[in-house]
Amino acid sequence: MPKTGSGNFFEDYRLGQVIDHATPRTLQGAERALYHALYPARHALHSSDEFARASGLHASPLDDLITFHTVFGKSVPDISLNAIANLGYAEGRFHVPVWPGDTLRGRSEIIGLKQNSNGKSGVVYVRTEGVNQHGTVVLDYIRWVMVRKRDADAPAPETHVPEPSPVVPPDTLFIPEGLDFSHYDFDLAGEPHRWSDYQVGEVIDHVDGVTLSEAEHMMATRLWQNTAKVHFDATAREDGKRLIYGGHIISLARALSFNGLANAQIIAGINAGAHANPAFAGDTVRAWSEVLDKAETAAPGVGALRLRLVATKGGAAGTLKGEDGRYPPDILLDLDYWALVPE
Amino acid sequence: MPKTGSGNFFEDYRLGQVIDHATPRTLQGAERALYHALYPARHALHSSDEFARASGLHASPLDDLITFHTVFGKSVPDISLNAIANLGYAEGRFHVPVWPGDTLRGRSEIIGLKQNSNGKSGVVYVRTEGVNQHGTVVLDYIRWVMVRKRDADAPAPETHVPEPSPVVPPDTLFIPEGLDFSHYDFDLAGEPHRWSDYQVGEVIDHVDGVTLSEAEHMMATRLWQNTAKVHFDATAREDGKRLIYGGHIISLARALSFNGLANAQIIAGINAGAHANPAFAGDTVRAWSEVLDKAETAAPGVGALRLRLVATKGGAAGTLKGEDGRYPPDILLDLDYWALVPE
Amino acid sequence: MPKTGSGNFFEDYRLGQVIDHATPRTLQGAERALYHALYPARHALHSSDEFARASGLHASPLDDLITFHTVFGKSVPDISLNAIANLGYAEGRFHVPVWPGDTLRGRSEIIGLKQNSNGKSGVVYVRTEGVNQHGTVVLDYIRWVMVRKRDADAPAPETHVPEPSPVVPPDTLFIPEGLDFSHYDFDLAGEPHRWSDYQVGEVIDHVDGVTLSEAEHMMATRLWQNTAKVHFDATAREDGKRLIYGGHIISLARALSFNGLANAQIIAGINAGAHANPAFAGDTVRAWSEVLDKAETAAPGVGALRLRLVATKGGAAGTLKGEDGRYPPDILLDLDYWALVPE
Incomplete structure (x- = not known):
C-alpha cells in the first residue's frame, strides 16, 4: 500500500x-501576534483584551x-x-x-x-x-x-x-454572547463612524497599499496548515511563480479596510466570495468597500453592515466589472460579508 | 463625511x-518570540524567565x-x-x-x-x-x-x-522594582564584562552583520501596528524602494550590540537619537558603541552606562561624522541611551 | 581587554x-506557532493539545x-x-x-x-x-x-x-512518561499507516516541495539564537549567498515527511546525520525516507521506526550516493533517527 x-x-x-x-x-495568543505581524490588522476588539472586556467579552477573541x-x-x-x-x-x-x-x-x-x-x-x-x-x-x-x-x-x-442562499439573512447571524457596544469608545477604536453613518451604496476607498512578498504569504499559509503545493513550490507552475493563497488576500484586504471601517469589529457572516484573479509576490494590493445593506441586531448597541470588500492591484475604487460583466485582471477579490459595528 | x-x-x-x-x-509572550525571530536578540534577562527571577523580577519582562x-x-x-x-x-x-x-x-x-x-x-x-x-x-x-x-x-x-534636556539625568532613571544584580551569573549572560570594566570613551565594534530583507522589516513594523505606507507600499516612492522603519534599525543594532555589551540588560533611558540615513532591503547592517558616561544607581549591584549606539552599512567603528560635521551616507543610526548593567 | x-x-x-x-x-507556545509558520508541520501530537491528551500527555509538548x-x-x-x-x-x-x-x-x-x-x-x-x-x-x-x-x-x-555508537539501541530510547498510543485516532492524525504497515527497506517519497526564502531561514535560525554569521550576512561569503542553517533543512524535511509518515509523531533518537551539501534561498527542497529498522517499546501501543530522512533539491527518491560512494550535489541532508509511531 x-x-x-x-x-x-x-x-x-x-x-x-x-x-x-x-x-x-x-490556537493560542501567538497566532494573534503572528496575524498582526503578517497583516496590518488594527481592529481594537482583536488587538486589546481591555477593549474586548469593555465590549462585554471576557478577553479578545x-x-x-x-x-x-x-x-x-x-x-x-x-x-x-x-x-x-x-x-x-x-x-x-x-x-x-x-x-x-x-x-x-x-x-x-x-x-x-x-x-x-x-x-x-x-x-x-x-x-x-x-x-x-x-x-x-x-x-x-x-x-x-x-x-x-x-x-x-x-x-x-x-x-x-x-x-x-445568496445572502445570510441577518436575523440568523450569531452574535458573540455578551457582546455589548453601548459603551463603545470610538477614540480608542480609531474612527468616529457608527452604524448610522454608513449609507447603502456608499463606496469607501481604503487608500493604503501593501506590496506582497514570498516569505510572508508562505508563512501565513503554513500557519493555517494549508498544504496546497502551488503556494510553496516555485517549480509547480511553468512560470516559476508561487500562487498566493486566496485567503491571504482576504486577510490583507480586511486589514486594509480598517481605514474607513475601523469599527467593523467582527465578521459575522460570509455571503459570497470570488477570487477573481491570482496574486503573486511583487503585486501591490489595495482595497475598497461598498455598503450593500444594513440590519439591526438584538445585541445592545450592535448593528450589522453588509459589505462588499474588493482587493485590487490597480484600478479605481468602485469599479468592479467591465462592460462584459467580467472582473478585469486587476481585481483580486470580491467578498460579500456581514460585519458587526457599534450603532 | x-x-x-x-x-x-x-x-x-x-x-x-x-x-x-x-x-x-x-502584548504577550508571543511578541517576545517574534522579537527573537526578527532580531538576533540574546540579552539573558529578556530571554529567560529563570534569569529574570535570579535578578529579582518575577518573570522576564x-x-x-x-x-x-x-x-x-x-x-x-x-x-x-x-x-x-x-x-x-x-x-x-x-x-x-x-x-x-x-x-x-x-x-x-x-x-x-x-x-x-x-x-x-x-x-x-x-x-x-x-x-x-x-x-x-x-x-x-x-x-x-x-x-x-x-x-x-x-x-x-x-x-x-x-x-x-540633552541627557536624562541618571538619578531620574527608573529602575524596575526589585531589580538586583548582586548575584548576577556572567557565564549564563554570555560575557564577563561588568560596569567597572567599561571606560568612558571606549569604542566597541560589535563585529556581526545582518543583511536586511523586505519580509522581515515589514513583519516587524506591522507587529507594532505602525502603518506608515512608505514601509509597505513599493509604489509609494519613485524608486520603488520600501523605506525601512527606523525602529527596525534600532532593534537590530541593539541586538547586534550583545557582542561586547551582553550585560547591558535593560534600556532605562533614551537621551537622543537620529536616523541619519535611510535603510533598504539588501543593506548589510553592522553596529558599534561608544561609552559616553557612567553612573551608579540605588539598586543593588546595578550600574548605568550611557552608550552611543551606531548602526552603519559601511565604514569603521568609531567614525561618526565627516569633517563637515555631518553623518556620512553609511551611518544609519546614532542613538544615545542609558543601559543598566551589573556592577 | x-x-x-x-x-x-x-x-x-x-x-x-x-x-x-x-x-x-x-520557550513558550509562541515558538510552536512560529514553527508552524516556518515549516509545513502537521504532526497531530505537536499541533493539538487535545490529541496529546488522548495520547496520555497533559498537553502538546x-x-x-x-x-x-x-x-x-x-x-x-x-x-x-x-x-x-x-x-x-x-x-x-x-x-x-x-x-x-x-x-x-x-x-x-x-x-x-x-x-x-x-x-x-x-x-x-x-x-x-x-x-x-x-x-x-x-x-x-x-x-x-x-x-x-x-x-x-x-x-x-x-x-x-x-x-x-552507529545507532542508539532502541531499548535505551526514552519514551515520554505516560505516552499511550493504544487509543490512537488515525483519522485525526491524517493517515492510516501503523507501525506494522512499515517494512524495513521501504522507501517513501514525500512528494511535496518547498522553495526556500531568505527571510524564512533567517527568522528560523534567529529564533534558536543561532548566531553564526554566514546565515545572516550576505557579505560573509564571496558569492554573496547566505548559507542556510542545516537545522532549517532538517525541520523542513521532517515536516514534509508528514505525507507518508504522519504517524511518526515523536523523534526519540538521532543516530547519525550529515549535511551533505549547502542549501541557499531559491532552492526547492523535497524529501524522502527509508525505513532502516523497527523495534518495539515498553509503552502501550508505541513502536519505534528507524528512519533515514533525506532532503534533496533534485534527484529521485531512494538515490542517495553515486557510484563513487559520495553524495551527489543535490542531496542536502541524510539524517538517521528513531521515531515513535502507533502500533
Whole structure:
C-alpha cells in the first residue's frame, strides 16, 4: 500500500459523504501576534483584551479570519489538493468566538457534484464546519471547487447542484454572547463612524497599499496548515511563480479596510466570495468597500453592515466589472460579508 | 463625511493639544518570540524567565524596545503619517516594565510647533507616553518630526520650540522594582564584562552583520501596528524602494550590540537619537558603541552606562561624522541611551 | 581587554573541558506557532493539545526539533563560530519533553580532538546536553565539527577520537512518561499507516516541495539564537549567498515527511546525520525516507521506526550516493533517527 497520499479526485466524492479532516489544531495568543505581524490588522476588539472586556467579552477573541483560515486549511488535503479553481463561498456563519487555547477540527459534507462537460473535471460543493474541543460548531460555510478527475473515463456521479442562499439573512447571524457596544469608545477604536453613518451604496476607498512578498504569504499559509503545493513550490507552475493563497488576500484586504471601517469589529457572516484573479509576490494590493445593506441586531448597541470588500492591484475604487460583466485582471477579490459595528 | 482618514498635517496641530491614540494593544509572550525571530536578540534577562527571577523580577519582562515600538506605533497615525522626517528623540524614560498580558495605549501632547521658512512644512514636537491597563505610565519620550502642510497658505501657528534636556539625568532613571544584580551569573549572560570594566570613551565594534530583507522589516513594523505606507507600499516612492522603519534599525543594532555589551540588560533611558540615513532591503547592517558616561544607581549591584549606539552599512567603528560635521551616507543610526548593567 | 568575542578556535579546546553555554531561553507556545509558520508541520501530537491528551500527555509538548535547535543554538557561540563544517551527529536522545514555559540551557563537554594534517584546522568532538529549569537533561547528542585554528603554529593537542555508537539501541530510547498510543485516532492524525504497515527497506517519497526564502531561514535560525554569521550576512561569503542553517533543512524535511509518515509523531533518537551539501534561498527542497529498522517499546501501543530522512533539491527518491560512494550535489541532508509511531 503506497504510504503517500495524492488527495481526492472528482470521481472519489459521493453525495452525502462526510469527511473528518485531519490535524486538529490548538490556537493560542501567538497566532494573534503572528496575524498582526503578517497583516496590518488594527481592529481594537482583536488587538486589546481591555477593549474586548469593555465590549462585554471576557478577553479578545481570535480574529474571525484566523478561525476561517484554520478551518479552511483543515479541509484542503481532503477537498482541494487537486483543485483547478476555488469557485465560491456562501452561507458562512461564525457561531461562537474562538479563544486562545481552543482546539479546532474540521469536517466537510459533500452537498453537490456536477461533472464538467469536458469530462476531465467537475465541481464539488461542500459544507465545511469547524468544531472546537467542546464539540461546538464555531464556523460553517459552503464552498464549491473545480476538481480534476484522476481518470477522465471514470463514470460521472449523479449530478446534484445545491442552491446556496445568496445572502445570510441577518436575523440568523450569531452574535458573540455578551457582546455589548453601548459603551463603545470610538477614540480608542480609531474612527468616529457608527452604524448610522454608513449609507447603502456608499463606496469607501481604503487608500493604503501593501506590496506582497514570498516569505510572508508562505508563512501565513503554513500557519493555517494549508498544504496546497502551488503556494510553496516555485517549480509547480511553468512560470516559476508561487500562487498566493486566496485567503491571504482576504486577510490583507480586511486589514486594509480598517481605514474607513475601523469599527467593523467582527465578521459575522460570509455571503459570497470570488477570487477573481491570482496574486503573486511583487503585486501591490489595495482595497475598497461598498455598503450593500444594513440590519439591526438584538445585541445592545450592535448593528450589522453588509459589505462588499474588493482587493485590487490597480484600478479605481468602485469599479468592479467591465462592460462584459467580467472582473478585469486587476481585481483580486470580491467578498460579500456581514460585519458587526457599534450603532 | 469621508470615512477614510489621511492623517494630520502641520496646520492641524495646536500647542498643548492632547491626542489619545487609537488601537490599544495587549502584548504577550508571543511578541517576545517574534522579537527573537526578527532580531538576533540574546540579552539573558529578556530571554529567560529563570534569569529574570535570579535578578529579582518575577518573570522576564518584554524587551524595552518592544514597549518603545508599540507606543511609537500607536502615535504614527496621529503624528507622523504625513511626516517628511523623524528628526529626534529626547527625555525618554522607561518607567515600569511591561509584562506579557499587559495592554498598552498611547497619548501625545503637542509641546512645540515651528513652521519652516518655506511655508510648506513645519516641525511638531510631541511628548508621547505609553500607559498600561492600570493607568501607569510605562514610557514617555519627546520626539520631533517634520510634517507636511496640507495647504501652504494655511496660517502658521505661533512658534514655540521646547528645549529638551540633552541627557536624562541618571538619578531620574527608573529602575524596575526589585531589580538586583548582586548575584548576577556572567557565564549564563554570555560575557564577563561588568560596569567597572567599561571606560568612558571606549569604542566597541560589535563585529556581526545582518543583511536586511523586505519580509522581515515589514513583519516587524506591522507587529507594532505602525502603518506608515512608505514601509509597505513599493509604489509609494519613485524608486520603488520600501523605506525601512527606523525602529527596525534600532532593534537590530541593539541586538547586534550583545557582542561586547551582553550585560547591558535593560534600556532605562533614551537621551537622543537620529536616523541619519535611510535603510533598504539588501543593506548589510553592522553596529558599534561608544561609552559616553557612567553612573551608579540605588539598586543593588546595578550600574548605568550611557552608550552611543551606531548602526552603519559601511565604514569603521568609531567614525561618526565627516569633517563637515555631518553623518556620512553609511551611518544609519546614532542613538544615545542609558543601559543598566551589573556592577 | 577587548569586549567583543571572536569565538573559540581549535587550539582553545582541551579534552574533558566542560563549557556552560550562555543565554538560557524560556520557550513558550509562541515558538510552536512560529514553527508552524516556518515549516509545513502537521504532526497531530505537536499541533493539538487535545490529541496529546488522548495520547496520555497533559498537553502538546514542543516539537522535538524545537528542543534540538534551541540546545544546538546555545552551543554555536562556544563550539562552531569558527567552524568550517559540521561533520556529524551521533547518540542523540530526547530524555523528557519540553513544555511551554520551560527554560533551557546548554552545556558541552569536549570528548575528542584531532588536528588535521594541514595544521590549519582540526576536528572537535562534543557531547552537548540541554537542561531544563529543574536541572533535568532534556536532550543530549554528540556532534563533531571541523574548526579553524587561530594560529597554524599553535601546538596540536593530543589526539583523541571517540567512537560514537552507529545507532542508539532502541531499548535505551526514552519514551515520554505516560505516552499511550493504544487509543490512537488515525483519522485525526491524517493517515492510516501503523507501525506494522512499515517494512524495513521501504522507501517513501514525500512528494511535496518547498522553495526556500531568505527571510524564512533567517527568522528560523534567529529564533534558536543561532548566531553564526554566514546565515545572516550576505557579505560573509564571496558569492554573496547566505548559507542556510542545516537545522532549517532538517525541520523542513521532517515536516514534509508528514505525507507518508504522519504517524511518526515523536523523534526519540538521532543516530547519525550529515549535511551533505549547502542549501541557499531559491532552492526547492523535497524529501524522502527509508525505513532502516523497527523495534518495539515498553509503552502501550508505541513502536519505534528507524528512519533515514533525506532532503534533496533534485534527484529521485531512494538515490542517495553515486557510484563513487559520495553524495551527489543535490542531496542536502541524510539524517538517521528513531521515531515513535502507533502500533
